[in-house]
Amino acid sequence: MSDVKAVGNDVFKAPDALISVDRALAFLAGQVSPVVGVETVPLAEACGRILAENVISPIDSPPFASAAMDGFAFRHADLPTAGAEATFRVSARIAAGSRERLTFGAGEAARIFTGAPVPAEFDTVVMQENCRVEATAAGEVVHIPATGTPVGKHVRQIGEDIRSGAVVLRSGHRLRPQDVAMAATVGRTGLAVHHRLKVGVFSTGDEVIEPGQPLPPGGIYSSNRFSLIALARGLGCEVGDLGNLPDRFDATRQALAEASGRYDLLITAGGVSAGGEDHVRPVVESLGVIHLWRLAIKPGKPTALGHVGKAAFIGLSGYPVAAQVTFMILARPVILRLSGALAEPMSPWRFPVPAAVDFVKTHGRREFLRVRLEAGPDGRPRARPHASQESSAVASLVDGQGLVEMKEDVRFVKAGDLVDFIPYPTVQW
Numbered sequence: 001m002s003d004v005k006a007v008g009n010d011v012f013k014a015p016d017a018l019i020s021v022d023r024a025l026a027f028l029a030g031q032v033s034p035v036v037g038v039e040t041v042p043l044a045e046a047c048g049r050i051l052a053e054n055v056i057s058p059i060d061s062p063p064f065a066s067a068a069m070d071g072f073a074f075r076h077a078d079l080p081t082a083g084a085e086a087t088f089r090v091s092a093r094i095a096a097g098s099r100e101r102l103t104f105g106a107g108e109a110a111r112i113f114t115g116a117p118v119p120a121e122f123d124t125v126v127m128q129e130n131c132r133v134e135a136t137a138a139g140e141v142v143h144i145p146a147t148g149t150p151v152g153k154h155v156r157q158i159g160e161d162i163r164s165g166a167v168v169l170r171s172g173h174r175l176r177p178q179d180v181a182m183a184a185t186v187g188r189t190g191l192a193v194h195h196r197l198k199v200g201v202f203s204t205g206d207e208v209i210e211p212g213q214p215l216p217p218g219g220i221y222s223s224n225r226f227s228l229i230a231l232a233r234g235l236g237c238e239v240g241d242l243g244n245l246p247d248r249f250d251a252t253r254q255a256l257a258e259a260s261g262r263y264d265l266l267i268t269a270g271g272v273s274a275g276g277e278d279h280v281r282p283v284v285e286s287l288g289v290i291h292l293w294r295l296a297i298k299p300g301k302p303t304a305l306g307h308v309g310k311a312a313f314i315g316l317s318g319y320p321v322a323a324q325v326t327f328m329i330l331a332r333p334v335i336l337r338l339s340g341a342l343a344e345p346m347s348p349w350r351f352p353v354p355a356a357v358d359f360v361k362t363h364g365r366r367e368f369l370r371v372r373l374e375a376g377p378d379g380r381p382r383a384r385p386h387a388s389q390e391s392s393a394v395a396s397l398v399d400g401q402g403l404v405e406m407k408e409d410v411r412f413v414k415a416g417d418l419v420d421f422i423p424y425p426t427v428q429w
């Protein structure tokens with residue numbers, strides 16, 4: 001995020017006004033730009049990284065006309081227009097990798113194998129299963145049916161997949177296994193990619209206890225750092241676990257100020273709502289700026305976005321479900337844009353799925369329900385909301401496969417109506 005005035009200044013005048021998710025995303029799309037440098041990595045290390053160059057193919061692919069099947073290469077014009085089959089003399093054997101320059105006369109064919117170069121005189125390959133080979137005194141011959149193998153069949157033409165000079169991968173793209181394979185296909189050994197975004201993650205709260213410690217009265221085991229660190233790593237970030245902040249202004253201020261010099265983005269969970277012990281937002285305001293705070297989203301209303309010094313800042317709700325859902329919807333595009341992944345959409349893809357039951361919503365926030373997909377009567381998946389939609393109900397996330405988005409103005413969805421389903425992230429997302 002660049003150092004801009006808060007877009008939501010006007011809404012702060014009305015204490016109950018919330019910023020819509022669309023408005024927040026539009027603001028982020030306009031303001032967040034890459035902050036990370038570029039390095040070259042070997043192809044084997046490139047998956048999951050964000051490309052920082054357009055990759056242009058210097059070659060045609062396939063680089064030569066090649067056989068797509070094991071069989072016989074021949075000149076289609078040598079087939080008779082009448083009669084059941086034609087007989088060709090098999091005058092060569094061409095294996096994949098062959099570099100021999102062979103010449104052929106009329107009525108000749110070549111035994112050829114998948115991936116082998118098709119000689120210039122030939123234009124067609126017939127599968128070996130479809131012809132008859134015969135050993136004669138004059139050598140091997142092959143009988144090829146006159147019909148059933150059209151001209152050009154089973155020959156992969158030069159440049160059929162990729163033309164020399166074509167852009168095969170675009171800058172800003174997050175590299176998947178198939179993309180790395182594409183780079184190799186055009187001969188690359190390394191790629192220019194963005195440095196990994198450095199993300200520091202804090203949890204907050206005096207009640208928050210590390211797993212492994214005895215649970216005191218009023219204590220709760222910390223889960224947020226585990227989910228948020230995993231989610232950020234899944235987006236390719238280099239993540240620092242910065243521990244838990246106590247509910248004290250000074251300690252929070254010192255920790256955020258110190259971390260802001262070492263990370264591109266700081267993420268906190270908890271301490272951003274309106275209570276007297278919620279110090280995170282006042283601390284960020286004292287060190288930098290809050291661009292957006294209080295969104296019309298459920299769960300995760302108190303989410304805050306801003307800057308601490310040069311570091312971008314995202315303050316998520318402490319409620320575990322709210323923290324994870326708002327990460328998926330709001331932190332994800334911020335991280336991708338800061339990381340240089342400009343080709344990624346701001347919002348995750350949604351897929352229409354029928355509702356298994358009636359869905360009711362009683363508020364005007366955009367809601368993300370945790371749902372389980374179950375097989376409907378037609379065998380197709382349909383979405384059933386988890387029994388508890390509380391922001392604290394970790395089981396609601398564990399139990400299902402994704403979220404259903406209910407827009408601000410939607411109050412009721414009938415069983416069988418299509419709803420927008422967003423799958424949960426997997427290890428890399």
Ligand SMILES: Nc1nc2c(c(=O)[nH]1)N[C@H]1C(S)=C(S)[C@@H](COP(=O)(O)OP(=O)(O)OC[C@H]3O[C@@H](n4cnc5c(N)ncnc54)[C@H](O)[C@@H]3O)O[C@H]1N2
Pocket residue numbers: 203204205207208220221222223224225269270271272273274275278299300301302316317318319320322391
């Ligand atoms: N008067 C108001 N109260 C609240 C409002 C409001 O508008 N006015 N908003 C509510 C909403 S909505 C949410 S969401 C929460 C968010 O509050 P915070 O972001 O300040 O989060 P905390 O209060 O620190 O924590 C909430 C909840 O989550 C537990 N928690 C915190 N950290 C962890 C952790 N690392 N692992 C597991 N659980 C954690 C914490 O103990 C609390 O129970 O505010 C409402 N209040």
Ligand code: MOO
Pocket residue numbers: 297298299300301302317319322391
């Ligand atoms: O926005 Mo909160 O997560 O509803 O409790």
